[in-house]
Amino acid sequence: MASNTNAQSIPDLLSTWAGNFSRNTTSAFAQLRLKDYVRLITIIGAYCLLRPYIIKLGGKLQAKAHEADSADHGDIHPNELRGGKIEIPGIEDSEDEEEDEEFESKPGDWGRNARVRQRKFIREALAREEERLRLEAAAEDDKDIEEFLVD
Missing domain, CATH: 1.20.5 (Single alpha-helices involved in coiled-coils or other helix-helix interfaces)
Known part of the structure; x- marks a missing residue:
């Protein structure tokens, strides 16, 4: 009988969450003033403009870290890995x-x-x-x- 109440409560819980989500999002945008819209657009625009540069910077830092790691291991010829003396x-x-x-x-x-x-x-x-x-x-x-x- 407990599983029957849980099965009925899950759809109720999901419908409550859906109602809360729709109510909160519509009320959040309904209460925004012009200053809030400008702030939101500025933040989204800055993210869109700076994201490629941030990704390139991360790639350069990662490449430097990879070079430093490979320099620590030394140069190993691929043939040494394949058929070298065991x-x-x-x-x-x-x-x-x-x-x-x-x-x-x-x-x-x-x-x-x-x-x-x-x-x-x-x-x-x-x-x-x-x-x-x-x-x-x-x-x-x-x-x-x-x-x-x-x-």
């Missing part, structure tokens, strides 16, 4: 290996244990893959040699 964290970092051995937990080093575990995992995975490739290459060389010896 660095794997922790690979060929002798400092990190030494730090891994002497690792002591510090309050400000959140996630450091996870980074260390990830580096060790990547090193081990790369070592296993290199070993597998080395063994495959050795087996392939043995097959080539065996082929010449058997014939």
